Amino acid sequence: MGDDQKKVIAKVGGTEVDVSTAVRDIRGIEDLVKESVETTWSENLVNQIKVWLTPFTHASDIAEWDKILLERFPPLYTATVKECQDCFQGPCDLEKGKGACGINLETFQAKLSLQSACKGLAAHLSTCKELLEHCIKEFGEDRELKWGKTLVYGLMNVNILISNSPKTLREVREALTYAEGQLSELLSAANVGRESNIISLESKALHAGSVLLFAMELTEWLKFSMFDFTWAPDKELLEIPAYPEPITEAGLGSVDRSKPVIVFIGNDFLPAWMAVKYMKDNGLEDKIEVGGIGAVGHDMIRFHEQAKLLISATKANKVLRLGLGDVVVVSDPCCRVDALEEAARTDSKVIATSLNATYGLDDRSLDPVDEIVGDLEKDTLAVLISDQKKAGEVAVRLVQKMKAKRKDSYLLTTEEIKGYASKCTDCDACFRACPASLVSGKVLKAAKEGDLTGLADICDKSTYCGKCEDACAEGIPLMDMFLAANPQAIEADNFRMRAGRGAITSNEIRDIAITMFSMPSAVAILGCGNYPGAASEVAQMAKEFVESNYSVSVAGCIAQDVASYKDPKTGKTLYETYPALYNPRCLTNCGGCSAQALTSTAPFYKLGYIAFRNPYKSAFAQEADFIYRFAAAVVIWGPATDLSYAVAAAHARAGIPVIVGPYGSKFKRYLLGNKYDRSKWWMVHGNKGYRKETAPAPEHLLIPVETVDEVIALVPKLSFTLQEMETARQGKFDLYLNAYKKRFGEWPDDWQLFVSKDMELPVTKKPKMLRLLSDEHGWEIDKKRGRILKVKHRDGRLMEVGDFVAEYGFQSGQYITCLDRLVYQIRKDRQ
C-alpha cells in the first residue's frame, strides 16, 4: 500500500484514531476495520499501543507470535517417515542426506506436519461446506441466523480471524471462502520447492489449526441456528447448570434390540436428521431405534431425545461385528473403509451417503425409494444415496423389513470360541500386532480349556482395529471371540449422559473471570477416544479434575467415555453428579467433533475481552499473548485422525498447553520446553518494556504422555502461571505433589523451580518443602521458624527473598507480555 493512502478515522471515546495503518492493506475493508476498533478497543488502549489488526488473517500475519512460541517450544519430530516421495525427482532417503530438491530430514518432517494439519482442516471444511450448501438450498442464502439469547460477542474463533461473525447464510459462505482460501494457500506451501523454513512451515501448520476451529465453530452455529440443536446460549444462566438434562441413554446396552435398529456412522448428521424427520412424520418414533457412532451420534442426541449414543467412531467395528444395526448408514469422515465388508458378516445393509466416501458404489439418488428398498431387501448389500432426504427415508423403510430377516444374535457360541481357540499355534503374532498389547496365545490357550476370562477382559478394552486378526496366520476371528466372551459387558454398557450444549455463554465467562485467580485451571478433555483400556479411566480423569476444583469441559467422541463411570454409592455418572457450567467443580459437555472449537479458545478469547478489555476482532496475537499467561490445559485423549493434529495445533497456538495421549507418540511433532535452559523463560514488563527471567511456566506447549496417571500429574504443573496469587500457587503445589506421590510414589524433581517465597508453600507440605530446599537445593532456611531466609537463584546466587522476587518473575497484577509492540506507552493524550 502506498503512502498516499487516505486516512480512515475511527472514534474511540474522545480519541480519533487513523486506522488506515492498522492493517496491512485496508482497501475494501475500511468499514470493517473501523467498526472493529470502535467496538472492541478501549480509549486507554488506542492511546497506549499501536492499533494493529489482521482481518482475514494469513499465517504470516501471526508469524511474530508463532516465532516466539516456536523459539521457546522448538518442534521436536519423531521421524518415522524418512523417505520423501513428494515429487518425481525422488524418492529421496533423507536419513542419508539432503533430497534432490535440497530438503533435509527435519524440514521434511515440518512439511509432513503442515500436510497433516491441512488434511485435518480439509476434513472438517468439507463437512461444513456440505452442511452450508444444504442450508442454502433449504432456506435460501438471505436466511438470517439466530444467535441464542445470551451469545453476546458472536463466534470467537471466527471473530479472531475475520473480525466479524456472519449474520446470514450468504455471509457464512463468504467466511468459508476465506477458510478455503487459507487451506489452499497453506497446502500449496507444503508443495515441492515452496516453504523451506521449519519455523515458517510450523507456523503455517498452527494456522491450519486456527482455521479449523473457525470452520468448526461455524458448523456448530449452523447446527443450532438451522436445526435447533441444544444450545446453552439460548438459555438463561440459571437454567444452564442442568442443561441439557442428563437423560441421554448411551452405550451399546442402551439399544432396545427388540425393535428395528438403524445405526449411523460418520460426521454428517443430515441423513440421521432426515430419517428422524421421516419417522416423526409417519408416527414411527417409538417403533424404531436410532443410534449414532462417533460425531453423528453426538449430534443426534442434540436434536432427538430418543436417539442413543453408541460408541466412539474408532471403535465402530465393535458395533458392526455385533450386528447391532439392521441398517447401517455411513457418511464421512471417521468411517471404517471396510464398513461394507464388516457389515456383510452380520447381514446388515449399508447406505452410504457421502460423495467423499462412495465405497465404489453408484449414486442412486435419482432412483425411486421403493426400487432401492426392494433391491436392498433382496441381494444388494449396499447402496450410495447422496440425497440425504432420500437416504433417511430408505433407511427407515428398509429397517422395518430387515429386522425379521436377520438373526437375533451374531455372537459365537462357547463351543465355537473353543474351536477357534484350538487352532492357535501360540506364535503370539496377535500380541505383536496389537497396538495395545492385549491379546496373546496365552489367552487363547485358556479359552481352549473353557476359561474365557482373558477374552472377556479384552472385550471392553479393545479398540477393534482388527490388526490381531490380520496378523493371525490361522485366520482366527479374534474380535468375534472378544465380543462373544463377554455379552454381559455389552448389556452393562448402558449409562446416562448430558447431550452437548454448544457454546460457553458470556455470563459463565463473567463468573469465571472472578474465580479464575483461585481455581487451579480450566481443563478441556477432547479427542476421538482411540485408546486401549476401559473408558472408565477417562471418566476417572475427569472426576479427578472436577473434584480438584478445575473447570472441566469435554467435546468430541471422548465426551461419551466421560459418562462411563458410575459412582458406586449413588449409581450416578459424572454428568448426573456435577453441574453443567463452565465454572470450577463443574463438568460441561459442549458436544461432538465440531464442538472442540467451543471448550477452550472461544471462552478464553471472550474472557480476554470481558475481564481485560483485550480486543478480540482480528487480534489473534494479542489474545494468545493474554491466554498464555493464564491457567488452562487441553487433554487430547485417543486422537485418531489428522483433525486432532490440527485441533492440538490450534490450542497450542492460542497459548494453551496440550497433552496428547496415550498414543501421543503418533503425533509426529511435539512442542516441548526445556525447563533447565534459563534463556528461554522470560517475559516483558508491560509498562516499562524490559525483559525479566521467569519460572518455566507453562513448561510445555504440546507434550505426549502414555497414561492417565501422567495426565493427572502433569495438568497441575502446566497450570502454574507466571503471576499467581499465593493461595492459588499453594493449591497447585498441593495438587502437583499429591498427584505425583500417589501415582509414582515420589515427589517430582522440579517443584522447587516454581517457588519464590514461603507464602506459596501449602501448609501441610511446608516443613518437608523447606527441608528439601535447604538440604538438596542450597536455600537458606530458618528451620526453627519455618521461613525462607535466602533463596538460591538459578544462577547460583543466594539472595534475600525481596531481592529475588524483584529480580525473578513478576508480581500478580502486573501487566506482562511476550510482544514488545504490546508494551504500554505513556498515553498520547496525556503527554
Added chain:
Amino acid sequence: MVLTPDETAKLIKEEKRRLLVAGSICGTLEVGGKKLLDYVVDMAKLTDTPIAATGSTMFQLKDNKEVKAKKMMAADLVNFLRVEKWEEPLTPERPELLVFLGFYPEVARMLVSTIGDQKTMVLDNRYFDSATYSAPDLSFEQWAEFLNKTIDNLGK
C-alpha cells in the same frame, strides 16, 4: 541389528554409559511367570544401571532400594537426550546406550525414532528396524527364554 541373548548381554556390558528404560506395561505384563519389570530390575542390579521408569511404572519401584530409579515422562527422556542444558538427577552423564523394555509398540517406535545420537536397544518381542539393536519377533515362550538367557549372560 537383530539380537541374540549373547549379543544383548555383550553389548550392554560393553557400554559404560547406559540407561534402562522401563515402559508403561512393564509393571503389568507377565512373561515366563514374572513381570517384565522384574527382568528390568535384574538387569539393573547385575549391571549397576539406572532405570528411567515411564508411564506409571515408577510406583512399583518406589520401595526398591537395590536399584537407582526415577519416574520420567517420555518427553523428559527425549529432552534429556537431545537438548543442551538439561540437569538430570538420575544420571548426570548422557547415556550412550538406552535399553527399552515393556512398551506399547508405537511408543517404542516413537522413542527410538526421536532419539538422535544414542544407540537404542529394544528388548520387547517385536522386531524394531528403527532401533540400533532389537530383539527379533518372538513368542512369549521364546521371549522369556531370550530375557532369561540375557540375564544369565549379564551375570557371567
